[in-house]
Amino acid sequence: MTPQNPSERLIVALDTTDPEKAAGWAKATAPHVGLFKLGLEFFLANGALGYRGVQGRPIFLDLKLHDIPNTVAGAMRAVLALQPRMVTIHAAGGPAMIRAAREAAESAGQNRPLILAVTVLTSLDDTTLAGTGVPGGAAAQVLRLGQMALGSGADGLVCSPHEVAMLRQHLGPAAKLVVPGIRPAGADAGDQARTMTPAQAVEAGADWIVVGRPITTHANPGAAAAAIAASLP
Numbered sequence: 001m002t003p004q005n006p007s008e009r010l011i012v013a014l015d016t017t018d019p020e021k022a023a024g025w026a027k028a029t030a031p032h033v034g035l036f037k038l039g040l041e042f043f044l045a046n047g048a049l050g051y052r053g054v055q056g057r058p059i060f061l062d063l064k065l066h067d068i069p070n071t072v073a074g075a076m077r078a079v080l081a082l083q084p085r086m087v088t089i090h091a092a093g094g095p096a097m098i099r100a101a102r103e104a105a106e107s108a109g110q111n112r113p114l115i116l117a118v119t120v121l122t123s124l125d126d127t128t129l130a131g132t133g134v135p136g137g138a139a140a141q142v143l144r145l146g147q148m149a150l151g152s153g154a155d156g157l158v159c160s161p162h163e164v165a166m167l168r169q170h171l172g173p174a175a176k177l178v179v180p181g182i183r184p185a186g187a188d189a190g191d192q193a194r195t196m197t198p199a200q201a202v203e204a205g206a207d208w209i210v211v212g213r214p215i216t217t218h219a220n221p222g223a224a225a226a227a228i229a230a231s232l233p
Contacts, residue, residue: 011178015216
């Protein structure tokens, strides 16, 4: 699964508990994007029924699974019937957990979702990461976790745009890189500590970029998505 044109690189984050609002955003933005992201907020409120109500583009199911290997494998098998194109797990769960997720996904055959490992959340910077007991800064931790995750069966990584170029240099072109923390020029950073513009992220090596509030809080979400897609190289 590889984007075939610039607009397919854009993933819209439908971060809401309201299924009607999510469906409206999806309808407005579908002509300009590659995937929709549904995360914990939406999925816990609406489950599979709400998931199936979002139509127009494939789904990136961002659940960030993180538990013992057996539990993560079971969770992965449970969502396969929904046919998501991507599912996230936490790289910090370790090699056995990542392998279990991949093996469970393989049961879907050729239609299995991509397994994306979350490295360091984009809300964390070097100082806050050190406060959790991880020394050396975000970039070093992203690389450590990224190398381990890919070696354990993940298809790609979720990372800050600030680490994309480094990861491309060390991991090569095969690793799929999905990048949140994207803010168009002039947009409010919100709770994202490490941000970059859409074009900058793609030029640095992102395969897909994830944009939420700059699109969904815009007076015209479709126009906002179209403008971002048009800005991509």
